[in-house]
Amino acid sequence: MANTPTAEREHWVAALPSAATIANPYPLYADLRPLTPVFGYRDYPPGTVPGQDEAVAAWVLMTYADVAAAAQDHETFSSRDPLQEQSSAPSLMLVNHDNPEHDHLRRFVSPPFAFRQVEQLKPWITARIEEMLAEIEPAPEREIEVVQQLTSVIPARVMMRLLGQPDADALQCRDWANAFMLSADLSPEQREASNQALAGYFIAEVSKRQAQIEQGQSPGEGLIGYLLTAEVDDQRLSLDEVIRFCLTLVVAGAETTTFLLTNILYNLATMPEVTAQLRADEDLVLPFINETLRHSGPPQRLFRVATRDVALGGETIKQGDWVALFFGAANHDPEVFPNPEVFDLTRKNLRQQLSMGTGLHQCLGFALAKMEAAAMIEVVTRRFPNLRLGSTPPVSQTASLLTHGYESLTLDFAAK
Ligand code: HEM
Structure with missing residues (x-):
C-alpha cells in the first residue's frame, strides 16, 4: 500500500524521532504538517529515561494555529507530567505546574527576570564575553570549537551570577544541566548520578x-537569598521549592540558550551580508535574534496531556492522551511565515515566532536569553566581522527532537 496517504503518514510519523530528522526536521514537517493532527508519534518526554522506560505515543500538532491554540489552552492541555512525577529526576517548577499553583509560583520569580532587571546584567556579561574572546584572538591557530569554549559557558556563568553562586562553579553546573536533558549521550546510571549531584549542590x-537567615545574618547577594525571603500573598516558598527553583533555572536556561547562541554564531559565519547589516544597524539585532529563533529553534516540540476529550481537525484527542506541540513546525508554517526556509530579517511578524512558547508558560527567561544573545552578537560582530566556518564541519545534535542545534561548531576567527 505504498504511497497511499495513510502509509505515507505512518512512514513520516515513524521517521520523526530518527537521527536524520533531528539533524534537519524541516523537510519532514513540510510533508507532515498538512496531515496533522495525527496520532502515533513515539518519543521520550522529560522524566523518561531512554533504554529504561517505554516511549509514549502522542498526537502530533504542527500547524501554527493548532500549536498556538493548544499552548494557550492550558486548561485542556495540561503541563503536569505524570512520568516526570514518578521518575527519579527532580521535577521542575512552573514548567510542569498547572493553575492555580503555576501563577502563584510565577509571581515569586517574575520580578527578577523582568526586562529592566536583567538588562542591568548586560555590562557584566559583555565584559566576560570580551575576556573569553580576547583569549581566542591572539592565538595563531584561531579555529575554535565554540560550544565548549563559549556558547555553553555564557549561560552557565550568567546563571551562577544571578543565583549568587561562585563563577568557578559554572562549568560543573553546565555539565549537570546538560546531563539532565535527553540530548546528552549518557547511560541511565550516569544521568541519575548527575541529577543527584546537581540536587545535592543546591540542597x-x-x-x-537559610541557616544564615535564621542566625539573623544576610543571605548574601543573588536569587537564592531573594527566593528564601520573597513573599507573595503573605506566603513564602518552602526550602524544597527554593531548591527546585534553582534546579529549574539552571536546567531551563542552559541548553536552550547554548543552542540559540550556537545557531546565532552559525548564522553570522554563513551569512556575511547579514553580519555586515548588523554592524551597520544595531536596531537589527533583535529582529536577527527573533528570526534565528523562528528559523532554527532551538525548541522543536514539547509535550502536554489532554485533560478532556477534544475535537481537532476531524480527530478526537481523548482525555489522558499525550499531545506533542511542534513549535519548530509552527515556526515554518507557510500560512504565517511565507517562504519559511528563507532567513529574512524584514518579516513583519517576527515577534510571532513560538520558540519561547506562548500563553501561561511563555519562557520566564525570554528577556535574559535575548540579553545574552545581544551581548554576544555585539561583541562578535565588532571584533570578528569576517567570522567563517572552520575546517571541521559542524556536528548537529541528533539525540533528541527536543531541540535543533549543533553539538559542536568550529569557527574560523582569523578569516580576512
Ligand atoms: C534561547 C533560550 C531559551 C529558549 C528557546 C526557551 C524556551 C522556552 C519555552 C519554549 C518555554 C515554554 C515551555 C512550555 O510551553 O511548556 C519556556 C519556559 C520556561 N523557560 Fe525558557 N527558554 C530559554 C531560556 C531560558 C532561560 C535563560 C531561563 C532562565 C530563567 C528559562 C526559564 C524558563 C522557565 C522557568 C520556563 C517555564 C515558565 C512557565 O511555565 O511559566 N528559559 N522556555
Whole structure:
C-alpha cells in the first residue's frame, strides 16, 4: 500500500524521532504538517529515561494555529507530567505546574527576570564575553570549537551570577544541566548520578543561606537569598521549592540558550551580508535574534496531556492522551511565515515566532536569553566581522527532537 496517504503518514510519523530528522526536521514537517493532527508519534518526554522506560505515543500538532491554540489552552492541555512525577529526576517548577499553583509560583520569580532587571546584567556579561574572546584572538591557530569554549559557558556563568553562586562553579553546573536533558549521550546510571549531584549542590547551598537567615545574618547577594525571603500573598516558598527553583533555572536556561547562541554564531559565519547589516544597524539585532529563533529553534516540540476529550481537525484527542506541540513546525508554517526556509530579517511578524512558547508558560527567561544573545552578537560582530566556518564541519545534535542545534561548531576567527 505504498504511497497511499495513510502509509505515507505512518512512514513520516515513524521517521520523526530518527537521527536524520533531528539533524534537519524541516523537510519532514513540510510533508507532515498538512496531515496533522495525527496520532502515533513515539518519543521520550522529560522524566523518561531512554533504554529504561517505554516511549509514549502522542498526537502530533504542527500547524501554527493548532500549536498556538493548544499552548494557550492550558486548561485542556495540561503541563503536569505524570512520568516526570514518578521518575527519579527532580521535577521542575512552573514548567510542569498547572493553575492555580503555576501563577502563584510565577509571581515569586517574575520580578527578577523582568526586562529592566536583567538588562542591568548586560555590562557584566559583555565584559566576560570580551575576556573569553580576547583569549581566542591572539592565538595563531584561531579555529575554535565554540560550544565548549563559549556558547555553553555564557549561560552557565550568567546563571551562577544571578543565583549568587561562585563563577568557578559554572562549568560543573553546565555539565549537570546538560546531563539532565535527553540530548546528552549518557547511560541511565550516569544521568541519575548527575541529577543527584546537581540536587545535592543546591540542597547544600540553599540550606547554608537559610541557616544564615535564621542566625539573623544576610543571605548574601543573588536569587537564592531573594527566593528564601520573597513573599507573595503573605506566603513564602518552602526550602524544597527554593531548591527546585534553582534546579529549574539552571536546567531551563542552559541548553536552550547554548543552542540559540550556537545557531546565532552559525548564522553570522554563513551569512556575511547579514553580519555586515548588523554592524551597520544595531536596531537589527533583535529582529536577527527573533528570526534565528523562528528559523532554527532551538525548541522543536514539547509535550502536554489532554485533560478532556477534544475535537481537532476531524480527530478526537481523548482525555489522558499525550499531545506533542511542534513549535519548530509552527515556526515554518507557510500560512504565517511565507517562504519559511528563507532567513529574512524584514518579516513583519517576527515577534510571532513560538520558540519561547506562548500563553501561561511563555519562557520566564525570554528577556535574559535575548540579553545574552545581544551581548554576544555585539561583541562578535565588532571584533570578528569576517567570522567563517572552520575546517571541521559542524556536528548537529541528533539525540533528541527536543531541540535543533549543533553539538559542536568550529569557527574560523582569523578569516580576512
Ligand atoms: C534561547 C533560550 C531559551 C529558549 C528557546 C526557551 C524556551 C522556552 C519555552 C519554549 C518555554 C515554554 C515551555 C512550555 O510551553 O511548556 C519556556 C519556559 C520556561 N523557560 Fe525558557 N527558554 C530559554 C531560556 C531560558 C532561560 C535563560 C531561563 C532562565 C530563567 C528559562 C526559564 C524558563 C522557565 C522557568 C520556563 C517555564 C515558565 C512557565 O511555565 O511559566 N528559559 N522556555
